[in-house]
Amino acid sequence: MKLPPMNALPVFEAVARLQSFSRAADERNLSQSAVSHQIRLLENYLGEALFERRGRTTRLTDQGQQFYETVYASLTALERSAEDIKGVPSTxxxxxxxxxxxxxxxxxxxxxxxxxxxxxxxxxxxxxxxxxxxxxxxxxxxxxxxDVPGYEYLPIYRETLFAVSSRQYWYELLQRQGCSSDAEPPLSILSKATLLSTHSIFDRDQEDWRQWYRANHSTLPDDIRLQNFSHMLLALEAARHHQGITLTNDYMVQDQRDTDLIRLPFLSYRTGDEFYFxxxxxxxxxxxxxxxxxxxxxxxxxxxxx
Known part of the structure; x- marks a missing residue:
């Protein structure tokens, strides 16, 4: 079995993880020249450069990244196996x-x-x-x-989106339109609201609301007021501060901070995304x-x- 310089592998892992020769030297209790020597041994053995050094920046090359994946997994497996034999399971x-x-x-x-x-x-x-x-x-x-081989997947959530706003925003909207809070509101009431859209749900501006309107057997009006956000966290925070109506899911409205939000009496719909552990x-x-x-x-x- 022909193996690479074994003493160099933990040094290489440290440099790759920390992206620094000096920090790796401190972690391994070595001089920086000793770290550089170990990396040169490894690069000479492989016949490939493992790092790109640009001023103070140290980055893995493509070959270095490929090698790091294998080295990290191997060292981690050795560590876990040794702990199991010693009877010291990781916590x-x-x-x-x-x-x-x-x-x-x-x-x-x-x-x-x-x-x-x-x-x-x-x-x-x-x-x-x-x-x-x-x-x-x-x-x-x-x-x-x-779909990654070698992994086990346990389904924990199928994403469903539904409309929410702050109680204040919703009741003021109903009042302006002369609607009772006890009656089911018409879908047209949203044309007088600001809709807060999350780009990251479908990687496209306003697509979340287009899909929602389709689920409600309608189409997104061209003249409706929309404000775009990159992330659901931002849109939900804007809704909490009375800035409009947003689409969110079950795990986003779980804790006590959301008592000021109200789920609106419209249909919800499944995005098709499923979360796995x-x-x-x-x-x-x-x-x-x-x-x-x-x-x-x-x-x-x-x-x-x-």
């Missing part, structure tokens, strides 16, 4: 997930995780898009994708992952997502 688990799901659903429910599993240390890696399924990103994931099949028996999985599934059930 730390990294969960990569959408920032909106983390802020609006996970964090408000974390107290019960700490109560049920006080020794479990959860590290959150928040992303603006569905996270990449990789050991270097996280141990577990909340993702929209279920995912982890590597080869790691299914790890205690920390099992604890987080069981808590996640039961809490999604209790809060009405699942």
């Amino acid at each position: 730390t688990v990294r969960l990569a997930l959408f920032s909106s799901f983390a802020v609006r659903w996970l964090i408000p429910n974390l107290t019960s995780l700490h109560q049920d599993h006080p020794n479990l240390a959860l590290q959150l890696e928040m992303t603006s898009e569905s996270p990449i399924l990789s050991d270097r990103v996280g141990d577990c994931f909340v993702t929209l994708h279920n 995912a982890y590597k099949s080869s790691r299914r028996n790890e205690s920390a992952i099992q604890q987080l999985k069981q808590w996640m599934l039961s809490t999604c059930q209790k809060t009405g997502l699942r």
